[in-house]
Amino acid sequence: MDLHMASKLIYTATYEAENPIEVSLREAFHLLEPQLRPPFSLKVPTQPEYLNLNRAILFGILCELHFAKVHIKHLHGIVTDGYTFFTSLLTKVVNELYSKLVDSAKIQLIWITKELIHVAAVGFDALLVALLRQIVGGDFSEGNLWLCQELVSLFLFEWDCLLEEEPLVLASALYLFLRLLADHYRISGNSKIEALKLMEINLCVRVFREQFHLCLKIGRDLIRLLQDLVHIPEFRVIWKDLVLKPTEFRTNGFVDILQLYQKRTSSRYLLLRITPEMEKQLRFLLTHVKLGSQKRYQVWFMRKIFCVPERETLVIDIVRFLCCAHHPPNEIIQSDVIQRWAVIGWLLKSCKKNYVQANVKLALFYDWLFFDERVDNIMNIEPAILLMANSIPRYLDMTHTLLDFLFLLMDNYDVERKGLVIQCVSSAFGVLIRKGVIHSLDVLTHCDMLSPCLKESLGKLLPDLQLSVSKVLQPTHLLCHTVQPLDLGSPTGGESQTPL
Amino acid sequence: MISLKDIVPAAQNNINTQFILLDKGKISLDGQHKTCLALVADETAGVHFQLWGDECDAFEPGDIVRLVNGIFSYNRNNLVLRAGKRGKMEKVGEFTLVFVETPNMSEIRWVPDPNNPKIYVQEAVISPYSRIFPPMQ
Numbered sequence: 001m002d003l004h005m006a007s008k009l010i011y012t013a014t015y016e017a018e019n020p021i022e023v024s025l026r027e028a029f030h031l032l033e034p035q036l037r038p039p040f041s042l043k044v045p046t047q048p049e050y051l052n053l054n055r056a057i058l059f060g061i062l063c064e065l066h067f068a069k070v071h072i073k074h075l076h077g078i079v080t081d082g083y084t085f086f087t088s089l090l091t092k093v094v095n096e097l098y099s100k101l102v103d104s105a106k107i108q109l110i111w112i113t114k115e116l117i118h119v120a121a122v123g124f125d126a127l128l129v130a131l132l133r134q135i136v137g138g139d140f141s142e143g144n145l146w147l148c149q150e151l152v153s154l155f156l157f158e159w160d161c162l163l164e165e166e167p168l169v170l171a172s173a174l175y176l177f178l179r180l181l182a183d184h185y186r187i188s189g190n191s192k193i194e195a196l197k198l199m200e201i202n203l204c205v206r207v208f209r210e211q212f213h214l215c216l217k218i219g220r221d222l223i224r225l226l227q228d229l230v231h232i233p234e235f236r237v238i239w240k241d242l243v244l245k246p247t248e249f250r251t252n253g254f255v256d257i258l259q260l261y262q263k264r265t266s267s268r269y270l271l272l273r274i275t276p277e278m279e280k281q282l283r284f285l286l287t288h289v290k291l292g293s294q295k296r297y298q299v300w301f302m303r304k305i306f307c308v309p310e311r312e313t314l315v316i317d318i319v320r321f322l323c324c325a326h327h328p329p330n331e332i333i334q335s336d337v338i339q340r341w342a343v344i345g346w347l348l349k350s351c352k353k354n355y356v357q358a359n360v361k362l363a364l365f366y367d368w369l370f371f372d373e374r375v376d377n378i379m380n381i382e383p384a385i386l387l388m389a390n391s392i393p394r395y396l397d398m399t400h401t402l403l404d405f406l407f408l409l410m411d412n413y414d415v416e417r418k419g420l421v422i423q424c425v426s427s428a429f430g431v432l433i434r435k436g437v438i439h440s441l442d443v444l445t446h447c448d449m450l451s452p453c454l455k456e457s458l459g460k461l462l463p464d465l466q467l468s469v470s471k472v473l474q475p476t477h478l479l480c481h482t483v484q485p486l487d488l489g490s491p492t493g494g495e496s497q498t499p500l
Numbered sequence: 501m502i503s504l505k506d507i508v509p510a511a512q513n514n515i516n517t518q519f520i521l522l523d524k525g526k527i528s529l530d531g532q533h534k535t536c537l538a539l540v541a542d543e544t545a546g547v548h549f550q551l552w553g554d555e556c557d558a559f560e561p562g563d564i565v566r567l568v569n570g571i572f573s574y575n576r577n578n579l580v581l582r583a584g585k586r587g588k589m590e591k592v593g594e595f596t597l598v599f600v601e602t603p604n605m606s607e608i609r610w611v612p613d614p615n616n617p618k619i620y621v622q623e624a625v626i627s628p629y630s631r632i633f634p635p636m637q
Contacts, residue, residue, distance in 0.1 A: 015558040017566065017590040284596045295636035296522055300562035300595060 006063045010100035021096055028055035029063075036060055036067075040074055053078060054086045058093070061112050062105040072115055083121030090116075091123065094130040095276045110150045117158050117165070125166040128154075129268075132176050133275055138183055138311035145192055152177060152199045156206075163211070171214040174207040175269045178225040183313055185232070205234050212249040219263035221270070221320070224366055228359070258417065261370040264377065267325035273317035274325075278305060282318065282343070286328060291338040298346060312356050315347045320363040327379040341386035345398060361405045368406070369413055369421050371428040381428050382437050389443045396449055403444070403454045426462055505544035505603065507572045509579060509610050509620045513586045515570035518542065520597040521549070521563045523633045527556045539633035540565070540581070541599035546630060548606035550575055550582035555589060564593040572605070579606045601635050602628045 060071040177200040229235040241248040367380040391398035519540040527536045536556040538549045569587040607627040610620040
């Protein structure tokens with residue numbers, strides 16, 4: 001028997017419980033080991049036997065380097081479901097075990113992924129997305145850069161296959177590598193990254209120039225990412241074309257960059273920059289943890305995710321995820337569970353770098369700029385207004401900085417379309433009030449402690465909604481009555497949110 | 501599996517439970533062995549946990565732990581939950597467990613039940629929260 005040849009699948013620390021997925025794969029492998037070498041049985045397996053055989057072969061492929069080709073031939077021979085089960089199992093392994101995989105298993109994983117692409121296995125696009133999600137933002141360790149390198153090479157090399165079978169996965173790759181490039185350009189003096197950057201640019205430009213219709217599917221966040229890269233010559237040209245010569249992209253129907261601004265980005269793209277583990281923790285926090293009880297979870301989250309300063313850039317993606325890809329149901333909104341605005345406030349406060357803070361604020365307000373009630377989702381704009389309103393009076397600097405930034409955006413984000421941006425932001429405010437997310441803008445405009453300049457700008461922005469800024473001096477505690485001041489630190493705080 | 505609110509001091513290693521590690525104190529030496537006090541909790545209560553030997557470095561705050569055959573008893577004047585000689589701790593996950601820090605089973609004064617001196621019952625609450633690991637503000 002070749003028991004000794006099979007390596008481990010994952011690293012398990014002492015005191016760590018066995019992982020159920022690993023156990024089921026390993027047990028299937030050892031059970032069926034005699035059947036995994038030629039000559040292969042020609043007997044048609046029952047359904048449970050078929051699934052177990054898939055498990056055994058998968059384990060063999062990842063752990064028996066020298067027999068990988070034998071295993072895959074076996075798989076090709078027995079497959080009856082277009083590789084659906086095998087691919088979904090592999091995707092599960094990536095989502096739940098990738099970080100624990102031994103190095104040789106990771107190498108095998110990339111190899112088998114290519115094989116599955118070549119046979120157009122059902123679900124290989126989900127497998128690719130799972131792999132893309134394992135690239136950790138702001139992480140320049142060898143392992144992470146290796147994965148980056150392998151995946152960008154894979155996308156370049158398998159371009160034709162991917163285009164023919166699952167072209168939309170190229171849009172995911174574009175989103176991901178545009179985002180990574182922004183981080184990679186902040187590192188200098190690392191020769192590995194230089195080569196990587198070139199390949200990433202190569203891939204992204206190719207999607208823009210050859211498959212622009214796929215770019216259109218991404219929507220407005222494509223522009224948000226691109227704008228961080230206009231210092232790179234290849235992207236400066238693309239940006240110029242988008243703004244000045246949209247017809248350069250030779251895509252029917254695309255005549256103005258506005259069409260991209262007006263398309264809300266699907267959560268599938270925003271999920272790309274959050275690992276499954278991060279997603280699990282954030283969703284747990286926003287579903288089960290009461291406001292006031294979140295401190296310990298915050299410490300653990302910070303320690304794990306932000307173990308090095310460069311990782312701060314992840315906050316941008318997390319905030320975008322929270323706004324667009326996590327929409328709590330009404331029961332949660334009305335409960336005492338911590339709300340998205342509170343988590344975003346804490347995350348924003350944790351950022352030390354100026355450019356990260358600016359990008360986080362942009363991420364928070366991004367859906368406001370071209371907000372259209374007909375196609376946009378109020379849940380995407382809700383966290384920003386609640387963060388501004390609920391920071392009064394205890395965290396007034398937060399309200400100030402956010403309002404300041406919003407007005408800055410309105411004036412400068414797209415000077416040519418300033419009128420439209422102002423209209424859309426007004427519309428966003430309007431919808432939030434109409435749907436009861438906040439009772440009125442009084443909380444902002446009648447707040448004694450808010451700068452008069454900001455209050456005036458708000459008043460000008462929304463003349464219909466805000467008929468008069470209070471001219472009579474009133475004691476502070478009466479003015480700021482609309483939303484109860486929140487003590488984010490105490491165990492008792494919190495108010496229930498207005499149902500949507 | 502028992503909830504932490506239901507554990508009672510006893511000289512038996514029969515505590516099977518699951519909890520999340522909230523905080524770890526400093527590692528010190530007890531003779532040759534490392535030892536470390538920790539705060540753990542589940543949805544029902546918190547308790548002080550005595551880590552021993554390799555356990556001290558193997559577990560971190562945020563870890564979800566399954567304890568089998570643990571013991572909840574007085575150890576050098578501290579009322580602590582621990583694996584003991586016959587128990588076993590295993591990390592089964594991270595983060596995703598809801599917890600409360602009060603009551604703290606170690607911060608309760610236990611006395612023998614007047615009707616059955618072999619069993620302990622709660623007499624008074626010494627402190628609603630751990631005095632060694634107070635809640636974070």
